Amino acid sequence: MSNLVILPILIPLLAGAILVFWRKKLMVVRVGAQLVTIINLIVSSYMAYVILQDGPLILETGGWMAPYGIILVGDGLSIVLVVTTNIIAVASAFYAPNSLDKGREEHYFYTFFLMLIAGVSGAFLTGDIFNLFVFFEVLLMASYGMIVLGGTKEQLRESIKYVLLNLFSSILFVTTVSFLYSVTGTINMAQLSERVGQVNQDGILTTIAILFFVVFATKGALFPLYFWMPHSYTKPPAVISALFGALLTKVGIYSILRVFTLIFIGNIDYTHTFFIFLAGFTLLFGVAGALSTNNIKLIIAYNIIPAIGFMVMGIGIFTDLSVAGAVYYLIHDMIIKAALFFLVGAIAIAAGTSDLRKISGLIKHYPLLGWLFFIACITLAGIPPFSGFIGKLLLLKSAFANENFIVAGIGLLASLLILISVIRIFVQGFWGESMSLPTEKRSIKPLYFPISFLLFFSILLGVGAEWFLPHIQQIGVDLMNPSGYVDAVLKE
Amino acid sequence: MEILMSILAGILFATGVYLLLQRQLLKIIFGTALLSHGAHLFILTMGKLNRGAPPILVEGIEDYVDPLPQALILTSIVISFGVTSFLLVLAYRAYKTNQTDNMEHLRGNDHE
Numbered sequence: 057m058s059n060l061v062i063l064p065i066l067i068p069l070l071a072g073a074i075l076v077f078w079r080k081k082l083m084v085v086r087v088g089a090q091l092v093t094i095i096n097l098i099v100s101s102y103m104a105y106v107i108l109q110d111g112p113l114i115l116e117t118g119g120w121m122a123p124y125g126i127i128l129v130g131d132g133l134s135i136v137l138v139v140t141t142n143i144i145a146v147a148s149a150f151y152a153p154n155s156l157d158k159g160r161e162e163h164y165f166y167t168f169f170l171m172l173i174a175g176v177s178g179a180f181l182t183g184d185i186f187n188l189f190v191f192f193e194v195l196l197m198a199s200y201g202m203i204v205l206g207g208t209k210e211q212l213r214e215s216i217k218y219v220l221l222n223l224f225s226s227i228l229f230v231t232t233v234s235f236l237y238s239v240t241g242t243i244n245m246a247q248l249s250e251r252v253g254q255v256n257q258d259g260i261l262t263t264i265a266i267l268f269f270v271v272f273a274t275k276g277a278l279f280p281l282y283f284w285m286p287h288s289y290t291k292p293p294a295v296i297s298a299l300f301g302a303l304l305t306k307v308g309i310y311s312i313l314r315v316f317t318l319i320f321i322g323n324i325d326y327t328h329t330f331f332i333f334l335a336g337f338t339l340l341f342g343v344a345g346a347l348s349t350n351n352i353k354l355i356i357a358y359n360i361i362p363a364i365g366f367m368v369m370g371i372g373i374f375t376d377l378s379v380a381g382a383v384y385y386l387i388h389d390m391i392i393k394a395a396l397f398f399l400v401g402a403i404a405i406a407a408g409t410s411d412l413r414k415i416s417g418l419i420k421h422y423p424l425l426g427w428l429f430f431i432a433c434i435t436l437a438g439i440p441p442f443s444g445f446i447g448k449l450l451l452l453k454s455a456f457a458n459e460n461f462i463v464a465g466i467g468l469l470a471s472l473l474i475l476i477s478v479i480r481i482f483v484q485g486f487w488g489e490s491m492s493l494p495t496e497k498r499s500i501k502p503l504y505f506p507i508s509f510l511l512f513f514s515i516l517l518g519v520g521a522e523w524f525l526p527h528i529q530q531i532g533v534d535l536m537n538p539s540g541y542v543d544a545v546l547k548e
Numbered sequence: 549m550e551i552l553m554s555i556l557a558g559i560l561f562a563t564g565v566y567l568l569l570q571r572q573l574l575k576i577i578f579g580t581a582l583l584s585h586g587a588h589l590f591i592l593t594m595g596k597l598n599r600g601a602p603p604i605l606v607e608g609i610e611d612y613v614d615p616l617p618q619a620l621i622l623t624s625i626v627i628s629f630g631v632t633s634f635l636l637v638l639a640y641r642a643y644k645t646n647q648t649d650n651m652e653h654l655r656g657n658d659h660e
C-alpha cells in the first residue's frame with residue numbers, strides 16, 4: 057500500500073482543473089503547466105527509483121482489498137513508461153508556448169494537455185481492466201478536445217472520423233470486458249491471469265483475447281486498422297501531433313503488451329503467431345505510406361506505423377529477449393517520435409510550408425535545426441550508437457534465434473526504407489538551392505530547447521544502454537513470468 | 549431471460565452498425581448511441597439476471613445480487629453520454645464550417 061502510485065495521475069489532473077480559471081492570463085498558465093510537468097517528472101523518477109529497487113508499488117484505492125476494489129499497480133514496465141511520458145510532457149510544455157497561436161492557448165490547451173498526461177499515466181498504472189477502459193476514455197476525451205482546438209475545416213473533417221472510430225472501438229472494449237467478466241467473474245488483471253491460467257484458455261477465451269486485440273490494435277494503429285491515423289494526427293498543430301504520435305498509439309501497444317503477457321498466454325501458438333504476421337504487414341504498409349507522400353508531417357505520422365510493427369513483432373515472438381526488445385523500442389520510439397514531430401513543426405514554421413517540394417536549402421539559414429534533424433533521422437533508423445539500434449538489435453536477435461527469418465528480413469528492409477523516407481526530408485529540405493524564406497514568421501530559437509531535451513534522452517538511451525539495459529531485461533523477464541505480478545497484487 | 553436480453557442487445561447492435569454505415573452524420577451519431585445502449589444492456593445480461601437482496605451483509609440472507617455490472621454500466625453510461633453530446637456539437641460545427649453533413653463529401657483529398 058503506497059499512496060505514491062496515484063501522484064502521477066493526481067498532479068496533472070488537479071493542475072489541469074485549476075488552470076482553467078486563468079485561461080486569459082497566458083503567462084500564469086504556461087509557467088504553471090511547465091512547473092507541474094517538471095514536478096511530475098521528478099515525482100515519477102523518484103517512484104521509478106523506488107520500484108526498480110524494491111519491486112512493485114501497489115495502491116488499493118479506498119482501502120478495498122485487491123480482487124474487489126480498483127487497484128493501481130506500479131511495476132517496472134508501468135513506471136518506465138510513466139517516466140517517459142513525463143519527459144515528453146516537459147518538452148511539450150516548453151514547445152507549446154512558442155509554437156501555438158494565442159487563440160488555441162487561451163482555449164484551454166494546457167488543461168487538455170495535462171488531462172491527457174493524467175489519462176495516459178492512469179492507463180499505464182491501473183491494474184483493473186475496466187479501469188483501463190476508463191483511463192482510455194479520459195485520455196481520449198482530452199484528445200478530442202485537442203484535435204478540434206482551432207476548428208479549421210480540415211481539423212473538423214478529420215476529427216469526426218477520429219472521434220467516431222475511437223467511440224466505436226471503446227464500445228467494443230466495454231462489450232469485450234463484459235464478455236470476459238461473464239466467463240471469469242472478475243475484472244482484476246492479476247485475478248484474471250490466475251483464472252484464465254486455471255481453465256486452459258479455450259475457444260471462448262481466445263475469441264475474447266482476439267476481440268481485445270482488435271480494440272487495442274485500432275487504438276495502436278496496427279495493420280489493417282491504421283487507415284484513420286496519419287491524416288487525423290497531422291491536421292492539428294505540431295505539438296498536438298507530437299503528443300498524439302508519441303503517447304496515444306503507444307497506450308494501445310502497452311495494453312497489448314500487458315494483456316498478452318499477463319492474461320491471455322494459454323494459446324500462444326494461435327494468438328502470438330497471428331501477431332507476427334500482422335507485424336510484418338504493418339511494417340511494410342506503414343513504410344510504404346511514408347514513402348508515398350511529400351508532406352513532411354505526414355511522412356513522420358506514417359513512420360509511427362512501422363514502429364508499432366516492430367513492437368508487435370517483439371510481443372509475437374514472445375521470449376524474454378524479444379519482450380525486452382519491444383519495451384526498449386517502445387521507450388525509444390515515444391521519445392524520438394515526439395522529437396521528430398517537434399522538428400518538422402519547426403521546419404514548417406521556418407519554411408512557411410510543410411510541402412517537401414517547396415522546401416530546399418534550409419541548412420544555410422538554420423544549421424542547428426538541420427543537424428538536430430539529421431541526428432533524429434539516424435536515431436529513428438537505428439544506426440549505432442543511438443537508441444533505435446539497441447531496441448532493433450534485441451528484436452532481430454530474438455527473431456533470428458526463434459527462426460522467424462521472414463519477419464526479421466522484413467524488419468531489416470523496413471529499417472532501410474524508414475531511413476530513406478526521413479533522410480529524404482533532410483536531403484531535399486536542407487540541401488540544394490537556398491529557398492526564399494517567408495518574411496513574417498515566428499522565431500524558432502525557443503524551440504531548440506525542447507527538441508534538444510528530447511534528443512538528449514534519446515542519445516542517453518543509446519549511449520548509456522549499459523545502465524538501462526539490465527533494468528529493461530529485468531522487465532522483460534518479469535513480464536514473461538506473470539506469477540510475480542499476480543503474487544504482488546494478490547499477496548499470496 | 550438472458551437469451552431474450554442477448555437477442556435484444558444483438559438487435560440494437562445490428563441497427564447501430566447499419567446506421568453507422570449511412571452517409572448522413574446525424575444518422576451515424578444515432579448509430580453510436582444505439583450501439584452503446586446495446587453494450588450497456590449486454591453488460592447487464594452478462595452479470596446474470598437473478599433476483600436477490602442488495603449486496604450488503606445481513607444475517608440470514610444468502611442470495612445477493614452482483615453489484616459489479618451495475619457499477620460498470622453506470623460508468624459506461626456517463627462516458628457515452630459525454631461523448632455523444634460532444635459528438636453532436638462537433639457534427640454541428642463541422643456542418644457549419646464544411647457546409648455539408650454528408651460523409652462522402654467529407655473525404656478530402658488534402659492540398660497535395
